Structures are given as C-alpha cells and as structure tokens.
Amino acid sequence: MNAIAISIFIAYIIAVIFVGYIGLRRSKKSSEDFFVAGRSVGPLLLFFSLAATNFSAFFFFGFAGAAYKYGFGYYGIMAIGTSLMAITFFLLGRRIWRIGKGYSLITPPELFGVRYRDKPLRFSILVVFVLFTLPYIATQAIGGGIAIQTLTEGAVSFEMGAVIVTAVIASYLMLGGMRSDVLTDLLQGVMMVVVALAAIGFVSYGFGGFNEANAAALEAAPALFSLPGGAEFFTIQIWISYLLLWTFCDPLFPQLFQRFYAARDERAIRTSMLAYPVVTAALFIAPVLIGVWGNVDFTLTGSEVDNIMPLMLSEHAPGWAFGLVMAAGFAALMSTADSQLLVLSSMLTRDVCSFFRKGKVTSAMEIKTGRAIILVLALASLGIALSSIESIFSMLTKTTFTGLAILFPATVATLYWKKASATGCISSILIGEGLYALIYFEILPSGWMMGFIPAIPLVLISTAVLIVVSMFTKKPDESLVSEFFGHLEKKRKTDVEATSGTDKPLS
Amino acid sequence: MGMPRLRPNGKKIKAIIATVWLIATMAFAIFSPGLQDHTPVFLGLPWVVVLSIICQASIFGLFVFIAKFIWIIEEGDE
Numbered sequence: 001m002n003a004i005a006i007s008i009f010i011a012y013i014i015a016v017i018f019v020g021y022i023g024l025r026r027s028k029k030s031s032e033d034f035f036v037a038g039r040s041v042g043p044l045l046l047f048f049s050l051a052a053t054n055f056s057a058f059f060f061f062g063f064a065g066a067a068y069k070y071g072f073g074y075y076g077i078m079a080i081g082t083s084l085m086a087i088t089f090f091l092l093g094r095r096i097w098r099i100g101k102g103y104s105l106i107t108p109p110e111l112f113g114v115r116y117r118d119k120p121l122r123f124s125i126l127v128v129f130v131l132f133t134l135p136y137i138a139t140q141a142i143g144g145g146i147a148i149q150t151l152t153e154g155a156v157s158f159e160m161g162a163v164i165v166t167a168v169i170a171s172y173l174m175l176g177g178m179r180s181d182v183l184t185d186l187l188q189g190v191m192m193v194v195v196a197l198a199a200i201g202f203v204s205y206g207f208g209g210f211n212e213a214n215a216a217a218l219e220a221a222p223a224l225f226s227l228p229g230g231a232e233f234f235t236i237q238i239w240i241s242y243l244l245l246w247t248f249c250d251p252l253f254p255q256l257f258q259r260f261y262a263a264r265d266e267r268a269i270r271t272s273m274l275a276y277p278v279v280t281a282a283l284f285i286a287p288v289l290i291g292v293w294g295n296v297d298f299t300l301t302g303s304e305v306d307n308i309m310p311l312m313l314s315e316h317a318p319g320w321a322f323g324l325v326m327a328a329g330f331a332a333l334m335s336t337a338d339s340q341l342l343v344l345s346s347m348l349t350r351d352v353c354s355f356f357r358k359g360k361v362t363s364a365m366e367i368k369t370g371r372a373i374i375l376v377l378a379l380a381s382l383g384i385a386l387s388s389i390e391s392i393f394s395m396l397t398k399t400t401f402t403g404l405a406i407l408f409p410a411t412v413a414t415l416y417w418k419k420a421s422a423t424g425c426i427s428s429i430l431i432g433e434g435l436y437a438l439i440y441f442e443i444l445p446s447g448w449m450m451g452f453i454p455a456i457p458l459v460l461i462s463t464a465v466l467i468v469v470s471m472f473t474k475k476p477d478e479s480l481v482s483e484f485f486g487h488l489e490k491k492r493k494t495d496v497e498a499t500s501g502t503d504k505p506l507s
Numbered sequence: 508m509g510m511p512r513l514r515p516n517g518k519k520i521k522a523i524i525a526t527v528w529l530i531a532t533m534a535f536a537i538f539s540p541g542l543q544d545h546t547p548v549f550l551g552l553p554w555v556v557v558l559s560i561i562c563q564a565s566i567f568g569l570f571v572f573i574a575k576f577i578w579i580i581e582e583g584d585e
Contacts, residue, residue: 072552073542076559080536083566087529090573214551225545225553240537266580274574277567281560 002151005323009151012191012327013168016334019187020172023180031366034177035106035346036262041182043271046263048189049182050272051279052335053255054082055192056136057143059287060329064312065305067291070233071224075288077234077242079280085246086276092251093260093269095415095488100261102487107347108257115414115484116476118422124429126351128407129254132400133340137377138384140337141166144330145385150310151326162385165330169338170378173345174371178262181338188331193279195328196286198321199313203290206316213293221295237451245455248405255339258346341381345373399440402455406432409463413470415488418481424470432462521576525569532565 027033067074103114108129113122141162148161172180207213218225228234250256263269294308297315313322349370354361410428413420438444439454449457541554548557
C-alpha cells in the first residue's frame with residue numbers, strides 16, 4: 001500500500017470533520033440557520049460552495065475520461081457551457097434570493113408554493129427533485145467505495161469504503177447543516193483547484209514540457225485536436241446542445257437552487273457570477289489535457305477510460321501525488337453528495353413533515369427532523385450503493401440532467417411571467433417528463449430531434465405547453481401575484497442593511 | 508398628450524447590448540471555422556481551446572457589463 005497516499009487521505013478526512021465541527025460552533029438553533037446558514041454566506045464562500053457543489057467526482061475522473069475519448073472539444077462544451085450557465089445567477093439566482101428573503105423560504109418547492117398556493121404543483125416539483133437527486137448520492141457512495149478500495153489496494157473493501165464516505169458526510173452535515181456544508185465546500189474547492197493545476201505540472205514535466213506533451217498527443221491522436229473530435233462525437237447539433245444544456249439544468253439542481261437562498265446579499269451572487277468564467281477557463285483545462293495526453297501512454301476502452309487521471313499520475317507523478325489526487329477526487333465527490341443530502345433533508349422536512357404536521361412546528365423540531373432525515377437518507381443511499389437495485393438508480397442518474405432541465409420553463413415563468421398558471425406549470429412538467437420517458441425507453445423514435453440531445457427539444461416543447469395551457473386556464477389569485485412580484489420589484493437593501501441581522505455572517 | 512417616445516430608454520439599450528453580445532459570443536462559439544483546424548496555435552494547444560478561451564473571455568466581459576450597468580445593487584432594483 002502507498003503509505004503516504006493513505007496518510008494524505010486520512011489527514012483530509014480529519015480536516016473535513018474538523019471544519020464541519022467549526023460549522024457547528026458557529027451555528028444557531030434555527031431551521032433557517034441549519035438549512036440555509038441563516039442567509040449569511042458571503043461572496044467567497046458562496047462562490048466556492050456553488051463551484052464545489054457543481055463540480056462532482058466527474059470533474060476528476062469522468063471529465064478526463066471523456067477528453068481521452070473525444071478530445072479538446074470537451075473543454076469547449078464544458079468550459080463555455082458552464083461559464084454561460086452563470087448568467088442564470090443573474091436571471092434566476094437574483095430573483096430566487098429576493099423571493100427567498102421576502103418569504104423566508106428554505107426549500108426550492110416552497111418558491112412555487114408561495115407563488116401559486118397549489119399543492120399538486122408544489123409536490124410535482126418535489127417529486128422531480130427527489131427522484132433525480134437521491135440516486136446521485138448513491139452514485140457518490142459507490143465512487144467513494146471504489147476509490148478507497150483502489151487507494152488501499154484492496155485492503156479496505158468496496159463496501160467498507162462506501163460506509164466510510166457516507167459516514168463522514170453524514171457526520172459533518174448532522175453537526176452543522178449548511179454552515180458545515182459551505183465551510184467544507186471551501187476546503188474541498190481549494191483542494192480541487194490546487195490539485196488540478198498541480199496535476200498538469202506533474203504530468204507535463206513527465207513528458208519533458210507542456211509543448212512536448214501536446215506534440216506527442218497530436219502525433220498519437222490528431223483527431224482529438226479539432227472538431228468533430230474522437231469517434232466524430234461533436235456534430236454541430238451535439239456541440240450546440242451541450243453549450244446550452246448546463247444553462248437549462250444546472251440552476252435546477254436543488255442543491256444549487258438552495259444556495260441562492262443562503263447568500264448574504266445579491267453582491268455575493270453577483271461576485272459568483274463574475275468568478276465562474278474565470279475559474280472554469282483555468283480549472284477545466286486540467287482534466288482535459290491529462291485525458292488527451294493519456295492517449296500517448298495508454299490504450300483504454302469502455303469504462304476503463306475513467307481511470308485515465310489516476311493512471312497518468314501513477315505514470316508521471318510521485319507516489320504522494322497519487323494520494324493527493326484521490327483525496328481531491330474525494331473532495332469533489334463529497335462536496336456534491338453533502339449538498340444533495342442536505343437539500344433532500346430540507347425538502348422532506350419542510351415540504352413533507354412540517355407541511356402535513358398538525359399543530360405548531362418549531363425550529364428545534366425541524367432541526368431534529370432534518371438530522372434524522374440526513375441519517376435515513378445516508379443509510380438509504382448506502383443501501384442502494386450496496387444492493388442489486390443499483391442499476392435502476394444508475395438509469396435515473398443518467399437521466400438527471402434532462403429530467404431537471406424540463407423544470408426550467410416552469411421556473412422562468414414563475415419568476416418572470418405574471419400570467420403563468422399552476423396548471424400550465426404542471427402540464428409543462430408532466431408532458432416534458434412523460435415525453436422524455438418515451439424517448440429514453442425508445443417507445444418514441446428520436447429522429448424528430450434532428451440530432452440534438454433530448455433536453456433541447458423537450459425544453460422548447462415544455463415552454464410551448466406552459467404558455468398555451470396558462471393562457472386557457474385559471475390564473476392565480478391577483479393578490480398572490482402582486483405580493484410575489486412585489487418582493488421582486490421593491491427597492492433592495494444595501495449590503496450594510498442586509499448584513500445587519502443577528503446571524504453571524506459567513507464570508 | 509405627450510409626444511410618443513421615439514428612442515428606447517437606457518434600460519432597453521443595455522438589455523439590447525447584452526443580448527447582442529450574448530448572441531454574437533454564441534455564434535462565434537458555434538460557427539468559428541477554426542474549430543475544425545487541428546493546427547497547434549499556442550503552447551501546442553489547438554484552435555478549439557484558444558477559441559473556447561476567447562468565448563469565455565467574452566462571457567466574462569458580458570458579466571462585467573451586466574454587473575456594472577444592469578445589476579446595480581446600490582441603487583436597488585435595476
């Protein structure tokens with residue numbers, strides 16, 4: 001076993017739990033504090049939290065693997081697409097923050113609840129969020145189990161690895177909720193940036209220089225250096241689809257959506273928007289370069305390509321660097337899984353337990369319920385990871401991006417269109433998701449999509465359905481609409497006023 | 508009755524500039540002929556990477572424009 005690599009990994013786990021404990025020390029006894037950090041997350045923490053939550057284990061493993069297969073074009077779709085996505089921080093995040101502050105909202109479905117006061121819509125949104133988020137947590141437990149097994153060369157089994165990852169995440173989340181979550185996101189985000197850039201240095205040094213590495217890769221696989229790329233993957237339709245996909249689906253990941261509520265003020269969201277293109281430009285090049293350069297040293301097929309990052313580091317970097325990358329991969333994995341666990345816990349606590357409970361619901365009750373649900377969800381995801389029903393959830397994970405993108409028209413209409421109706425939103429979601437199921441199971445032929453990925457035509461169809469149905473169905477109560485849009489239109493407080501509350505800011 | 512407004516107000520002009528900026532950036536990202544050229548351009552990196560970085564710089568410029576002229580927090584709602 002690589003003792004240095006394992007030591008680095010253990011040190012990282014201890015650091016994460018310690019940072020989670022700091023979150024507990026800074027937290028207050030309110031459900032608003034537990035689930036959205038008392039709306040006190042400043043610009044630096046918000047940016048790192050959004051980025052670390054957004055970039056999952058795929059960043060270290062799947063991203064490099066895709067670049068190995070398809071080439072530098074993958075940098076284009078991921079970097080441009082993700083940069084462009086940050087425009088939704090302005091178009092959606094700003095309004096979500098205002099509404100969240102105005103109504104003291106904590107969960108994404110609550111926003112639809114206060115706009116329409118329509119239970120079926122609120123629960124439709126809840127079901128879509130839960131259905132496409134829970135399997136992802138199980139995926140992270142599976143990834144963690146495999147990584148620990150690899151790191152220890154089999155001394156720790158896959159099952160025990162999955163238990164360790166799940167236990168660590170559940171521990172710090174149950175301690176401090178969102179405060180622990182965003183603080184660990186900072187640690188995990190910094191680690192991802194440092195390790196990704198260091199990995200380029202190690203591997204290019206192994207090739208004798210940056211230019212030399214690229215020259216060797218060009219000779220080995222010239223198709224990877226332009227479009228349509230390896231396996232002629234990047235048709236014009238696929239290129240356009242992926243440039244747009246992240247804009248439609250990323251802000252609808254409930255764990256990202258909820259972070260808009262947690263912002264201290266609009267300035268924090270605006271700073272995150274400005275930082276996103278800068279960081280993606282610098283950061284995303286690392287896995288792409290290493291994936292493309294991997295064609296010089298290795299011939300991999302199938303799912304083996306996702307191992308290209310650790311393989312290249314074991315080939316070109318010192319032993320301890322391998323441990324560092326595995327720990328950074330863990331950081332990416334944990335920073336996504338913890339946020340998903342927390343947002344699911346908040347939704348099941350507020351949109352189900354508190355909603356249906358008769359009598360007064362106190363903050364203390366919600367925190368207790370939230371912690372219990374975190375534990376139950378962690379155990380459930382572990383059960384999925386270790387059981388044979390994993391394949392069903394694997395299918396759901398593959399469909400997550402499109403499944404959530406279908407919520408985009410309903411979200412935009414809710415925030416911008418006063419004539420949008422609850423029936424219009426539900427119809428748009430049901431028809432969109434229904435059509436996607438028909439396409440996924442190949443009941444509906446895919447020729448009509450003209451080579452685009454399903455998310456693009458389905459977002460257009462869902463938009464059309466929403467508009468048409470809203471025009472012919474009962475509008476929401478005028479006073480509800482006025483109250484909702486009143487929160488958007490009234491003058492905002494300055495930063496000084498916004499931070500003058502009693503909550504201790506996280507900046 | 509006042510004279511009909513012949514010129515769009517400042518908010519509309521800013522929105523039009525931002526929209527045109529966004530469309531031009533995306534058109535550049537989609538239709539640049541360099542995307543099909545595998546010749547190394549800078550440090551051995553191909554056009555597709557260089558063009559992607561130019562697009563991201565343009566998107567960053569757009570966000571700076573939005574932050575400076577449209578999303579003005581100090582003055583309240585834009």
